[in-house]
Amino acid sequence: MALITKYFSDFTDVQLQQFSALEELYNDWNSKINVISRKDMESLYEKHVLHSLAIAAAFEFKAGSTIVDLGTGGGFPGIPLAIFYPEVKFHLIDSIGKKIKVVDAVAEGLGLKNVSTRHSRIEEVKDKKFDFVVSRAVAPLKDLWKWSKPLLKKPAPNADTQQPGLICLKGGDLHTEIAESGCRPRVMEVYDIFQEEYFKEKFLLYVPA
Numbered sequence: 001m002a003l004i005t006k007y008f009s010d011f012t013d014v015q016l017q018q019f020s021a022l023e024e025l026y027n028d029w030n031s032k033i034n035v036i037s038r039k040d041m042e043s044l045y046e047k048h049v050l051h052s053l054a055i056a057a058a059f060e061f062k063a064g065s066t067i068v069d070l071g072t073g074g075g076f077p078g079i080p081l082a083i084f085y086p087e088v089k090f091h092l093i094d095s096i097g098k099k100i101k102v103v104d105a106v107a108e109g110l111g112l113k114n115v116s117t118r119h120s121r122i123e124e125v126k127d128k129k130f131d132f133v134v135s136r137a138v139a140p141l142k143d144l145w146k147w148s149k150p151l152l153k154k155p156a157p158n159a160d161t162q163q164p165g166l167i168c169l170k171g172g173d174l175h176t177e178i179a180e181s182g183c184r185p186r187v188m189e190v191y192d193i194f195q196e197e198y199f200k201e202k203f204l205l206y207v208p209a
């Protein structure tokens with residue numbers, strides 16, 4: 001938890017309570033339905049919460065905007081972002097029902113009113129458009145972009161806000177993956193944002209619509 005406040009201040013008491021409640025909620029749910037490895041649970045705040053918040057450090061989501069978390073798994077990056085941005089609406093989607101069950105329980109336990117969930121493959125979502133798609137560790141950029149493109153709102157001409165797009169967290173050597181994707185993402189190194197060793201060779205990619 002100290003890791004979060006090391007990099008971010010200005011949280012309300014409610015947000016601080018929500019961040020600190022994550023550990024107990026995930027410990028509890030993970031013992032019933034395993035969604036986070038035991039090893040990763042020991043560094044929940046670094047490997048999951050802070051990593052997710054790299055998106056909040058690099059992008060400012062406007063109040064009222066809508067974000068879909070593609071392949072949220074146990075709720076990352078969607079849940080930490082929903083705590084960070086209480087005025088932004090987050091839709092968390094995963095193709096595995098038991099993971100969505102955990103996400104629902106965690107969102108309810110935290111009292112998050114800005115989170116909705118859906119148990120489905122992203123390709124089946126046809127009825128909604130979003131300002132941003134966020135995603136961590138789900139699929140090659142080529143697929144993420146193919147799935148995200150039809151879900152993104154049209155960029156507003158001359159808008160002073162960030163253009164809608166795909167924001168994803170990825171690790172390792174991305175040269176081939178980016179070349180095969182056919183798109184030209186802006187690439188940021190997470191280690192430039194958070195100076196923990198874990199974030200070396202972890203990247204944040206942004207593909208505007």
Ligand SMILES: C[S@@+](CC[C@H](N)C(=O)[O-])C[C@H]1O[C@@H](n2cnc3c(N)ncnc32)[C@H](O)[C@@H]1O
Nearest residue numbers: 071072073076094095096120121122136137138
């Ligand atoms: C490695 S896990 C990552 C989970 C989470 N994003 C995280 O970083 O902890 C990948 C998740 O993506 C989901 N997934 C993969 N392809 C998907 C698709 N086309 N639509 C919805 N979910 C998908 C899987 O069910 C799985 O839960």
